[in-house]
Amino acid sequence: MFNDLIDIIKTIRINDIVDIAIIAYVMYKFIIVIRKTRAEQLLKGLVVLIVVTKLSEWLQLRTVNYLLKNAMTVGVIALLIVFQPELRRALESLGRSEFFRKNFFIINDDMKDIKEVLGEVCDAVQFLSRSKIGALIVIERKTGLNEFIETGIFMDSKISSELLINTFIPNTPLHDGAVIIRGDRIMAAGCFLPLTDSQNLSTELGTRHRAAIGVTEVSDALAIIVSEETGTISLAQNGRISRHLDIKTLREVLISMFKAKENKAASWLKWGNKHAD
Structure with missing residues (x-):
């Protein structure tokens, strides 16, 4: 088992580390944006819905699973509407990052x-x-x-x-x-x-x-x-x-x-x- 772990580590490339770091950073920023907002509660509800969908699939509750899967399909569009304020804040936060920094408070540095x-x-x-x-x-x-x-x-x-x-x-x-x-x-x-x-x-x-x-x-x-x-x-x-x-x-x-x-x-x-x- 230890040897298998070593083999897996050897296959990791620099690109993989960068890939994981980017995803981790995006998830971190996403959590910061939705923290203590209505979106936080909506996200919890979405997680519950996904879990229930998987349970209905494992328990072979075909009708329930069919309805939940269709609800999830429509839900993608609904989420974009519901999360619009949070998505806007996230994009504005990206635009205000150091990469695009430009101070519009036009006062001399004095x-x-x-x-x-x-x-x-x-x-x-x-x-x-x-x-x-x-x-x-x-x-x-x-x-x-x-x-x-x-x-x-x-x-x-x-x-x-x-x-x-x-x-x-x-x-x-x-x-x-x-x-x-x-x-x-x-x-x-x-x-x-x-x-x-x-x-x-x-x-x-x-x-x-x-x-x-x-x-x-x-x-x-x-x-x-x-x-x-x-x-x-x-x-x-x-x-x-x-x-x-x-x-x-x-x-x-x-x-x-x-x-x-x-x-x-x-x-x-x-x-x-x-x-x-």
Whole structure:
């Protein structure tokens, strides 16, 4: 038996190792994409269906097996429809990989320039938080947000804290939507965003928070939320939300992200999630 194992190992080529590594990586990325989504439960149901189909075949339950096999044939098309959001996220994740890396957050690499732009955003967020004025600010990164920009009022204005504050003043035409920022420009206000379908969120989270999570599920954007009930500052990224951030923490998280210090940003977000309700 040991000799047979040695013979098998000798037949393994470099191509086989690469082949296995690629499949393992794809499966790993697939699991990451569907984790804690509706697709995870659907996948479990699919596994059960496959097992039941095989059992019906072994037990010679011909009618049951016939129906299940036909259901599986139709199910391939159904799966493409059901898994459409997850497939879209997987393809977008591939497009944002290092191989295709191109940073669309158009700010000079000078730390001073980055701090100036993000400083305007944070100053506005601080005022809105203290005044308990609800706000949703989305910062575009590599994934374009034109489809959401088109749902709002086009502005293409230079960022300033005063303009951001005035946009969210209650009972004004643009206060009830999202502001989308690209580079150092406010592209549009009053934008409509997709709501998350996640069932694992706190009941305290309202439409703004769900919209913020939703847009970060379909893109790599960052979304800053100010609660109008409590003034709480939250940050959403990659379909996850960190709540109860102070302005200092928010500023450092944003700067670290746009300076490509991903490990530092992740630690701040982990801290935020740990202190979330």
